[in-house]
Structure formats: C-alpha cells, structure tokens
Amino acid sequence: MSDARNDMTCCSGDQPASPEPGFWRRGGWLLLALPLWFALYHVLEPCADWLAYTRLGLAPASRLGSAVAFFAYDAPKVVMLLALVVLGVTFVQTFISPDRTRDILAGRAGIWGNLLASVFGIFTPFCSCSAVPLFIGFVRVGVPLGVTFSFLVSAPMVNEVALFLLLGLFGWKIALIYAGTGLAVAFLAGWVIGKLRMEKHLEDWVMQIDFKPSTVAEAGKSFSERLDLAVDGVRDIVGKVWPYLLAGIAVGAFIHGYAPEALMAHIMGKAAWWSVPLAVLIGVPLYSNAAGVIPIVQALLGKGAALGTVLAFMMAVTALSLPETIILRKVLKPRLIAVFITVVTAGILLVGYLFNAIM
Amino acid sequence: MKIEILGTGCAKCALLGKHADEAARSLGLDYELSYVKEIPDILARGVMSTPALVVDGVVKLQGHVPTVRSLAQLLRG
Numbered sequence: 001m002s003d004a005r006n007d008m009t010c011c012s013g014d015q016p017a018s019p020e021p022g023f024w025r026r027g028g029w030l031l032l033a034l035p036l037w038f039a040l041y042h043v044l045e046p047c048a049d050w051l052a053y054t055r056l057g058l059a060p061a062s063r064l065g066s067a068v069a070f071f072a073y074d075a076p077k078v079v080m081l082l083a084l085v086v087l088g089v090t091f092v093q094t095f096i097s098p099d100r101t102r103d104i105l106a107g108r109a110g111i112w113g114n115l116l117a118s119v120f121g122i123f124t125p126f127c128s129c130s131a132v133p134l135f136i137g138f139v140r141v142g143v144p145l146g147v148t149f150s151f152l153v154s155a156p157m158v159n160e161v162a163l164f165l166l167l168g169l170f171g172w173k174i175a176l177i178y179a180g181t182g183l184a185v186a187f188l189a190g191w192v193i194g195k196l197r198m199e200k201h202l203e204d205w206v207m208q209i210d211f212k213p214s215t216v217a218e219a220g221k222s223f224s225e226r227l228d229l230a231v232d233g234v235r236d237i238v239g240k241v242w243p244y245l246l247a248g249i250a251v252g253a254f255i256h257g258y259a260p261e262a263l264m265a266h267i268m269g270k271a272a273w274w275s276v277p278l279a280v281l282i283g284v285p286l287y288s289n290a291a292g293v294i295p296i297v298q299a300l301l302g303k304g305a306a307l308g309t310v311l312a313f314m315m316a317v318t319a320l321s322l323p324e325t326i327i328l329r330k331v332l333k334p335r336l337i338a339v340f341i342t343v344v345t346a347g348i349l350l351v352g353y354l355f356n357a358i359m
Numbered sequence: 360m361k362i363e364i365l366g367t368g369c370a371k372c373a374l375l376g377k378h379a380d381e382a383a384r385s386l387g388l389d390y391e392l393s394y395v396k397e398i399p400d401i402l403a404r405g406v407m408s409t410p411a412l413v414v415d416g417v418v419k420l421q422g423h424v425p426t427v428r429s430l431a432q433l434l435r436g
Contacts, residue, residue, distance in 0.1 A: 097422055098408040126422060129369035130409040132398055137407025205399075214405030214418040221429075228426050330398075 026224040041080055048073035067257025074249050074295060078165070079242065083234050085164040090233030093125040093160075094226040098134055099213070105151070106142045113147040114194065118186040121154030122163070122179070128156070131324070135331055139202070140211045146194020153344055154186030157319035161237070165294050170301075177355070181311060185319075185347035192343050193336075201336035244292030252299035261303050268305035275309045276352035280345060283316025293317050308355030315348045360390040360434075361416070365401045366409035368394075375410040375424045382430035 022028075051072050052058050058065030101124045105117055126134055131152070138148040158179055167175035221229075255264075268275050293314050300310050320341065329337055362379055366372025376394060383390045395401055395413075404413055411421035412433075419433055 094423075099421070102407070126408050127366075127369055127371050127410070129367050129371075130407070130422075132367075133401050133407045133409060136398075136402060209399055209402055211402045211407075212405050213407065216418050216421055225426075225429055228428075229423070232424070232426065 027227050037080065037084060044077050045073050063257045067253045070256040071249055071253040074252065075246060078245060078249060078295060079238065081165055081168045082241065083238055085161055086234045086237045087230050089160050089164065091226055091230040093123065094221060094229050096124050098124055098126050102138055102141055102143060105147055108147060109144045113144060114150040114187050114190045117147045117150035117190060118154040118183045121151040121186060122158045122160050131327055132330055136206055136211065137213065139206065141213055144194055145199055146190045149193045150186045150190025153189045153319060154183060157186060157315055158182035159318060162294060169294065169298060181351040182315065185344065185351060188347050189343040193339060196339065198336050198339060201333040203331050203333060206331050241292065248292040248295040252295035255299040255303060259303055265304035268300060268309050276312050276349055276356065279309045279313035279352065280316040280348055283313045284320045286317050306356045307359050308352040311355055312348050312352030319344055360388055360414065362390050362392045363395050363413040365395045365404060365406050365411040365413060367398065368396050371424055372410040375412060378424060378427050378430050379412060381427045382434055386431055386435060388434065
C-alpha cells in the first residue's frame with residue numbers, strides 16, 4: 001500500500017532525485033502511444049465528414065460545407081502529424097550540435113564546403129535568436145564566409161519539420177523537390193557570396209572581438225534523456241506553432257471552399273509570368289513558421305496554382321524576413337546585406353520559374 | 360556557486376534560467392544566478408550557441424535546454 005503511494009508521488013512531478021525511471025517513463029509509453037496515433041489518424045477523415053455533413057447538416061457540394069470539412073479534417077491531422085514529426089526530428093537532433101557542425105565546416109573552402117553547410121543547415125538545431133553569435137563563431141573559427149552563408153540560408157529555408165510535414169501530406173516527390181530546391185538556393189547563395197570575396201564587408205567588431213571557443217564535455221545522453229528532450233520539443237514547438245497553424249488552416253479552408261478555381265489558376269498558374277515575383281513580394285513581409293504556411297500551400301495547389309509559384313511563396317515567407325535582416329545588420333555592412341538579399345531572392349525566383357517551366 | 364545563463368533574451372534562455380534555478384534549489388545549493396545578455400559578453404565566454412549555462416566560469420552546456428532532472432545531475436557533478 002505504502003509502496004504504491006510512493007510510486008505515484010515519484011512519477012507525478014519532475015523529481016530530480018528519482019534514481020531509475022521506470023519502464024513507462026523510459027519510453028515504454030511509446031509502445032502504446034504510437035499505435036493509438038495511427039488508429040486516430042486513420043479515422044480523422046470520416047469523423048470530419050460526419051461532423052460537417054451529418055452533424056451540422058451541410059451539403060457536401062456547398063462552399064461552406066467543403067470549407068468546414070477541410071478545416072475539421074485538416075486541423076487535427078496537421079497537428080497530429082506535427083507532433084509526431086517534431087518528436088522524431090528533435091530526437092535525432094539531440095545527436096547534432098552547432099559546435100560539431102562548426103568544427104566539421106571549419107577550413108572547408110570550395111564547393112564541398114557549401115554543399116556540406118547547406119545539408120547541415122537543415123538538421124543542426126539552433127535557436128533563431130542565437131544567429132549572430134553563431135555567425136561570429138563560425139567565421140572566427142575559420143569557416144569560410146560563403147560556407148557560413150550557405151548554412152545560414154539553408155537553416156530557415158529548408159525547415160526539417162516542414163520537410164516531413166510535406167512528406168506526410170503530399171508524398172515524397174514534393175518533399176524531395178522542397179528539400180532539393182532549398183538546398184540549391186542555399187548552395188548557390190553561399191557560393192556566390194564566397195566568390196565575391198566580401199570578407200571586408202563584415203562589421204569590424206566581428207573580427208576584433210575576443211572569442212576563443214570553449215569545448216563543452218557534455219556527458220553522453222541516455223535514450224530516455226533524449227526522449228525526454230524530444231517530448232519537451234513537441235510541447236515547445238506545438239505550443240508555439242498552433243496559432244499559426246490554425247490561422248494557416250483557416251486561410252486554407254477559405255481558399256478551398258470559396259476561391260474560384262479559374263481565377264486562382266489565372267493568378268497563380270504557370271501561364272502568368274509575373275506570378276512568381278508577385279508570390280515572392282507577398283511572401284517577404286509575411287513572417288510565419290514554415291509549418292503555418294503548409295496548409296495554405298496545400299489549398300493553393302489544390303486550386304490549380306503552379307508548383308514553382310507556390311514553392312517561391314513558401315521560400316520567401318521562411319527564408320527572407322525583416323526581423324532576421326535587422327539582426328544580421330549587426331554583423332554585416334549594408335553592401336553585404338544587400339548582396340545577401342539579392343542573391344537569395346534571385347535564387348528563389350530561379351526555382352519558381354524553373355519548376356513552372358518543367359512541371 | 361555562480362550560475363550564469365547566456366542568451367540574448369529569447370524564451371529558451373528564460374526557460375533554461377527557470378530550470379537551472381529549480382535544479383539548484385532542489386539540491387539546496389548556495390548559488391547566485393545571473394543572466395548574460397550582451398553578444399560580446401556571450402562570445403567572451405567562448406559560447407556561440409545559446410542558451411548556454413556557465414558555472415563558476417566553466418561552460419557546462421550550450422544550445423539546448425535540458426530537463427530539471429539532468430540539470431541537477433550536472434550541477435551536482
């Protein structure tokens with residue numbers, strides 16, 4: 001009796017002193033949670049249809065009906081998908097750190113450096129507010145400027161969570177195109193900046209400031225420790241992203257139900273040459289998490305928007321943002337900022353036109 | 360014991376501060392917790408990814424926010 005009570009108090013809080021977490025806390029709960037997740041995921045669509053058409057009595061062919069059904073299906077679906085994706089991605093990311101990435105990239109000039117930096121940019125976890133110290137840390141330890149830029153462009157542009165969301169919602173082809181084109185833009189932008197030899201356009205304090213990287217000997221983490229971090233990540237990211245997500249899905253549902261297909265295809269279809277720059281222009285001031293853009297992307301594609309245009313829109317929203325530019329201004333002189341924005345914008349336009357031409 | 364939380368002031372830095380505070384209190388440590396928010400000061404401690412934790416001048420972790428439990432282990436050792 002007293003044993004049982006002990007057990008309950010031990011697991012109810014985050015007790016620092018608990019020596020050996022039990023089987024359930026060590027990850028056993030996954031064995032139950034994962035099948036439950038898949039079961040729930042598969043009954044979402046009939047449930048949403050039932051809610052919209054039977055419970056609320058809306059006609060399936062009506063605009064309101066299809067908008068409501070889209071929302072009722074998509075909102076829980078995307079949130080569930082997001083939770084699973086973040087769990088997996090955060091778990092993997094406990095094995096990678098910016099310091100390790102920096103040491104791998106240090107002194108790697110040339111094409112391989114840019115390529116490696118673009119790939120590492122996707123998966124290396126770092127808080128967006130540490131972009132400036134990270135930038136200085138990279139440059140000062142001998143990561144070439146262009147390689148550093150490849151990393152900095154790819155990190156927000158190819159969002160690892162968005163990548164797997166796309167995989168779940170649209171299949172591997174779209175996910176691959178998203179990752180591939182994002183990598184290409186990051187690679188090209190960094191390569192061009194490297195070729196232009198813009199080192200003298202860094203603010204002077206970047207090279208003068210006292211910086212000697214300290215190595216942290218962190219103890220290896222156990223499986224359950226990594227899993228705890230992943231669960232924290234789910235709580236953190238889903239908690240932060242859901243308003244964007246719901247707003248995105250609401251906009252998506254509106255487009256799905258109300259936007260006339262002919263008009264959409266006319267504006268965002270591949271026939272209109274100006275649709276790609278327009279998409280970039282609209283996307284830059286919009287600042288949203290990549291996960292929030294995806295429901296909109298989903299609805300736009302469904303209405304006949306061209307893939308290149310939609311890709312350009314998505315990249316502009318995530319990769320170019322005013323707050324980030326202002327932060328980078330601390331370390332870059334105006335000319336380098338201008339080159340950075342120009343090169344990334346050019347890359348996005350190129351991707352947009354390329355995909356509209358070949359798809 | 361001098362505990363410093365390094366970071367420019369985003370939500371994650373505040374969270375690390377909260378976790379470190381909880382962990383140190385649960386161990387009954389005699390400590391003083393402060394925040395280092397200026398970028399030059401952060402770099403001067405050899406840190407480039409925030410949030411980071413520095414204990415008595417030694418960088419103990421950077422770039423992530425661990426649980427209270429593992430922070431307590433870290434502070435004890």
